Amino acid sequence: MTTSPEEHIIYDGRIKMPYTWAAGKTSSYFLTQLRDYGRLWGTRCPDCAMVYMPPRKNCPRCVVTDTTWVELPPRGVLETFTVVHFSEPSLQPMEPPYIYGIVRLDGADTGLTHLVSEIEPNRLRSGMRMEAAFKKLEQRRGEITDLLYFRPEGGGRQ
Amino acid sequence: MSQRVGIIGFGQTYHRSRRDDVTGIELINEAVRSALEDAELTIKDIDAVVIGNMDHFEAVNYVDTWSVDGSGAWMKPLIKLTTGGTTGSTLGIAGYHHAASGLFDVVLVIGWEKNSESDTTGAIITCSDPIFDRFSFSGALPGLAVEASAYIKRYGITEEDAARVAVRDRTHGANNPYAQLQTPVTVEEVMKSPMLSWPIKLLDICPRSDGAAAVIFAGERKARQMCPQPAWVHSTAVRHSHAYFCDVNYEELHTLEGAVRELYDHVGIKEPLKELDVVELYQPYSFAGLKWIEAMGLCKPGESPRLIWDGATDMGGELPFNPSGGVICTNCIGATGLLRIGEAALQVMGRAAGRQVPDVNLALATGFGGAYWSDLMLLGRRPW
Numbered sequence A: 001m002t003t004s005p006e007e008h009i010i011y012d013g014r015i016k017m018p019y020t021w022a023a024g025k026t027s028s029y030f031l032t033q034l035r036d037y038g039r040l041w042g043t044r045c046p047d048c049a050m051v052y053m054p055p056r057k058n059c060p061r062c063v064v065t066d067t068t069w070v071e072l073p074p075r076g077v078l079e080t081f082t083v084v085h086f087s088e089p090s091l092q093p094m095e096p097p098y099i100y101g102i103v104r105l106d107g108a109d110t111g112l113t114h115l116v117s118e119i120e121p122n123r124l125r126s127g128m129r130m131e132a133a134f135k136k137l138e139q140r141r142g143e144i145t146d147l148l149y150f151r152p153e154g155g156g157r158q
Numbered sequence B: 001m002s003q004r005v006g007i008i009g010f011g012q013t014y015h016r017s018r019r020d021d022v023t024g025i026e027l028i029n030e031a032v033r034s035a036l037e038d039a040e041l042t043i044k045d046i047d048a049v050v051i052g053n054m055d056h057f058e059a060v061n062y063v064d065t066w067s068v069d070g071s072g073a074w075m076k077p078l079i080k081l082t083t084g085g086t087t088g089s090t091l092g093i094a095g096y097h098h099a100a101s102g103l104f105d106v107v108l109v110i111g112w113e114k115n116s117e118s119d120t121t122g123a124i125i126t127c128s129d130p131i132f133d134r135f136s137f138s139g140a141l142p143g144l145a146v147e148a149s150a151y152i153k154r155y156g157i158t159e160e161d162a163a164r165v166a167v168r169d170r171t172h173g174a175n176n177p178y179a180q181l182q183t184p185v186t187v188e189e190v191m192k193s194p195m196l197s198w199p200i201k202l203l204d205i206c207p208r209s210d211g212a213a214a215v216i217f218a219g220e221r222k223a224r225q226m227c228p229q230p231a232w233v234h235s236t237a238v239r240h241s242h243a244y245f246c247d248v249n250y251e252e253l254h255t256l257e258g259a260v261r262e263l264y265d266h267v268g269i270k271e272p273l274k275e276l277d278v279v280e281l282y283q284p285y286s287f288a289g290l291k292w293i294e295a296m297g298l299c300k301p302g303e304s305p306r307l308i309w310d311g312a313t314d315m316g317g318e319l320p321f322n323p324s325g326g327v328i329c330t331n332c333i334g335a336t337g338l339l340r341i342g343e344a345a346l347q348v349m350g351r352a353a354g355r356q357v358p359d360v361n362l363a364l365a366t367g368f369g370g371a372y373w374s375d376l377m378l379l380g381r382r383p384w
């Protein structure tokens, strides 16, 4: 009998799989309006009157008939934020420090999570008025990042 | 605290090869709203939610939390379960357990899949052992094909015998407005369809569907209050076996044999062919409609072709199988086992419309998956 040396074999593996995700009719309308016109739309529940942003086809709370469209202004209130100081280049290409905030657009009942820019982190306050900055028309792809970031209303530092 | 349980509502989507008009969350919501409307309830009546689908099929990890906006589980107890092909039947059995425990009275159970969003075979491969099994049988087809190969060699079964099973289910599917495939086929068409993995041809096997199903279970007091004719759960049985494909006994489906034996003994069924009124069999390919009905004790091993050709399992036959058209007509995998339960419930409730079997007292729903695992749920018109 020949013997092998004691060894623990370890295999490298990677699950490589193609996926597609259909945005569906509701989100597709939101995304094409954002891409083509820089407009933001929420949805209102016919039952409880909640206005959702991003839009929901159905009210998650009432589970009744479809919601209806309501256009929202590209302005609102910074509800909360964080300044990120670590780097995760494979997932988030932004150079730290960068700012995530949740902005509730005027007329909406839920906030939109996005980047906040054109402001020094130490000047950020919850409750600040914010406005949306959009990518240039030719750079928009029908993605939520066609909205570039939020900045202080009236323009932040460049 | 334990209580008897009945199914009081069932809803499903119109199943298609792809539903680009909705997200998975919105697809789920269609089935949930349909089930609530069927039971004449609102989401406020639901005490807990059980949801599931296949791992890796849509590349969404925490499906329970992700889908809350569609499932109606906002501010409710919620759990996700996933057990491969048996996911849908596991969901149904778990919903039954939730209600039977007496801890929850009205339980909403949801199974769903958007097969169009991934490579189904590639996604299924991730279930196999990476050291020994993943390079070979992985994916659904070859494992089923070796089962069929062993079976037809042993009993002299023909490919035409299996084709006749596919013809039955495709004929039944034409009665089901929710089925993905609603056009009947002939034995000749099945035989001429492209060979995929011998002896399985394209028309022997299930399609890939986008769809969702929702079933509402209720404890006895609520079920009687809320529903004129619940489909009462009489018994369930589950058998899992080895995980390596090489360990499977390909001569008999011993998990199904073990499960039916437990279930028949529990409720006192001696002659299933006579005593059952309808079966929704999780039958992913035509050869299973021969071999597995032998495992169910409907006839002796090797004798199933006679039952099939005689029409005993057709609509109007002694024991109709798959009035819905079954898995060969619709296969949104995480929903597939739950569709069997929902369709069996419709038969007991007398609400199956154009696919109704007359006077159903006992309806059996089955689940299948993993390395030849089997689940059962028996539903009846009167409480067990």
Ligand SMILES: [Zn+2]
Residues within 6 Å of the ligand: A045, A046, A047, A048, A049, A050, A059, A060, A061, A062, A063
């Ligand atoms: Zn609402």
